[in-house]
Amino acid sequence: MTSVGWRQTLAYGAPGVGAGFMMLLVNLYVMKFATDVLLIAPAVMGVIFGISRVWDAVSDPLVGYLSDRSTGSLGRRRSWLLLSILPLAGMFIWVFSPPDSLSQGMLVLWMAIGVIGFYSALTMLVVPHVSLGAELSADYHLRSRLYGLRHGAFTFGAILALGGMQWLLAAEQIGAEAVRSRAFEITVFAAIVSGALILWAVIGLRERPDFQGRVNPRPLSAFADVWQNIHARLVLIVTFVENIGGAVIATLTLYIAQYVLGRPDMAGLIILAYFIPSTLSVPIWLPLSRRFGKVRLWMFSLVLTGLSFGSMISILVLEPQTQLPVMFFLAFVAGLSAGCGGTLSPSIQSDIIDYDEYVTGERKEGSYFAAFNFAHKSATGVMIVLAGFILQLAGFEPNVDQNDVVIYAIVGLFGGFPLVCYLISAWLFRRFTLDERTYRTLRSALDERGVNPASPAPASQ
Template identity: 60%
Template sequence: MASAPQSPDAHRVPGRMVLAYGAPAIGAGYMYLLLGLYVMKFSTDVLLIAPAVMGLIFSASRIWDAVSDPLVGYLSDRTRSRWGRRRTWLVASIVPIAGAFIMVFAPPDALEGGALIAWMAVAIIGFYSAMTVFFVPHLSLGAELSTNYHERSRLFGMRHAFYTFGAILSLVSFYFLIQAEQQGPEQARGLALQLAVGTSLVMSALIVFAGIQLREPAEYQGRIDANPFKAFKDVWHNPHARLLIVVTFIEHIGSAAIGVLTLYVAQYVVGAPGLAPLFILCYMVPSTISVPLWIPLSRRFGKVRLWMFSMLLTGVSFGAMFALPFIDSLLAKSIYISVAAVFAGLAAGAGGTISPSVQGDVIDYDEYVTGERKEGSYFAAWNFVHKGGMGVMLLLTGFVLQFVGFVPNVPQTMTVQIAMVTLYGLFPLVCYLIGAALFSRFSLDEQAHGEIRRELDRRNAASRAAGDAAPGAA
């Protein structure tokens, strides 16, 4: 095979560095799940803010992402520091992440109406902005720690497993938050604040640990054009990146519906809000424990084929959720959604492991064409469309729920239930089918990447032989 020289041990990253790279994802997974799955419900059912208003807030945060994501990506690429381009930004994200996350769950009791809405808008937009400062450099660093086609899957597989493990830990918090809601809004507010403070402290410690343990390739610094518009023009003109941008946007419109509506479906369709953590657990556990399975399978069948398979399996698994309102028994509904969640979780394990690894390969193609290393600009683009898809879905969900007559904390009509499972099941199915069809055109497989990698290695060897000529050429 053309890429045979890239053996599994080539450019292998030490285990301690793989663990250090993945560690902050535990806190990130916890925070994102708590915000993505609970804040909409917390805002509508505890703070009594209209769903459409919350949809507008989340959409506004995505509009701001159109500025913040590319800015952080480009500035991260341009950073020069003895700490490296990425670790500097990781450490800088600690205080804003902690402050904004606590703010989301700590609106003063005296606030109401427009003042409360303004508080939540600042908190939510601030949190996602702070997470951009962390996520874009962190993803970029993963692509830089190894140039090996399959070793990147190991790095990003560990990151995905840790991220999902953090999400699993948050299920305990979900259980207690749901119980607190039954006791009243004051209890829910108090518990949410305690959890936010504790999580922020842990996340800060994990980022510091990663910053101390990880080492960046110094030769990547200074290898990007001074013109930011050229950097993002290169991203769009990269045919492989352009296809991934479109596929990622479509895919994450569908996955966002899953995140936003799980608690609503558990309470208002299944009729068992207390089982929501169990349903999520049925999704998260297979997603985490299947990572060691997907890495060797990607070697056998190829990363591109495996990612396409994960899209199809995810779409079918969630498409099956449309049947939930038509099942009479609570037990039957619970078993049905749990089984579907297991299959969706298995698919998510493949997607979470393979997709950023493929994105790293696309960045190598950019270096092959331009001679630059701009992981930050690329992952900023993908991070933006990821969040953009979620923003579109949050806006759509808020307006659909309000349009069909959703009323919080009461039994819902069949019309509302069907609207929920349409967004939760059929819509993701359509999105993933379209995404898989488009991704079938992706051509940067292992053989093509191996040829690119060998040419880049040849260039780098020539630059090292030339000594000080390399920085001038960059």
């Protein structure tokens, strides 16, 4: 299947809206909701997020491999999309709806179940969904269009989540009960809409039956193939390092706005300045990737993102009246480069999966994207744990003016840490060799093998 019409492309992108809304609201607001509304210590929430990342080491590969092995009339991926609707909706509502009567210990347990349960349910959607994109087209550049629309839908959902977050932040001025009430209304509505969008994809898409049953029956061998794939191994490392830095936008923007800039009302607008160009720049990156190549363009975006975040350290020495304009400009530039990465990285990862088929003769998109997804989420978890402990050690106390040590810690984590991570990622990624010319050679070999099944696969990588 090479040609994919706009009707299928839109159906493929649709679940990204709900996923983007839910993920951003949890990533961006749950930490603050827990520390400032529920009065849970930042370090405790850091441990909860850290435990959820450890669980991801089990849930991500499990969902990826089981979806590879799934059979039935709905195919390998759409059956998982359908199964994800109820648990995803339920856990999203759960994490924002702890009962007032809970003791502090039970409240921590409630949040632990909610956070871990939410990310587990999200895995049931995200891993099969992104895996489906690699199956819909084998065209080197058409894949970028599919993933570009998925990225645009995801960031559009994230933009909508900013509106919900602003409504919750306004409720904090009224009181904890107002926050809880509004959170319940937001999560119920989002759960219903997200379920409908997932159903659209289930009904509107079709899968390749010839891909079913083409995976190693031994799961450990399947994931060993992922690590032994020289291209996958490099991109896993790059993805992990990159996303340690990238997690700051969701983890610390609220803290930057409230405790550094003294403008908590601007937090949503700063994030909006990041997400709008990330969404709208997708049509720009697609033709540029054809001209300059997906690999070189993604490496460029890593450097640009790192420099954008690193430049935010300057707010420590800027006059108060210039801090906000500089933050908005740098967030805009970082968002532009994020649009490139969100469009091209899964497209490149799909090419890596085709290389695995060239070597092994198997189709295990779920196993590969489970590994990539785990690298992304574990990096986010590392950043959240790190931020929680550093803030606690620096002497952070919620809802009061912070001392200089806390201010420097917040800005250092928000600007300096991403600068280092993104530049290291770009330096590592320069060794990636699966460019368009190499891909077209292996694609021709795979097509020949499809016409002539007797054509042998290579014995090794």
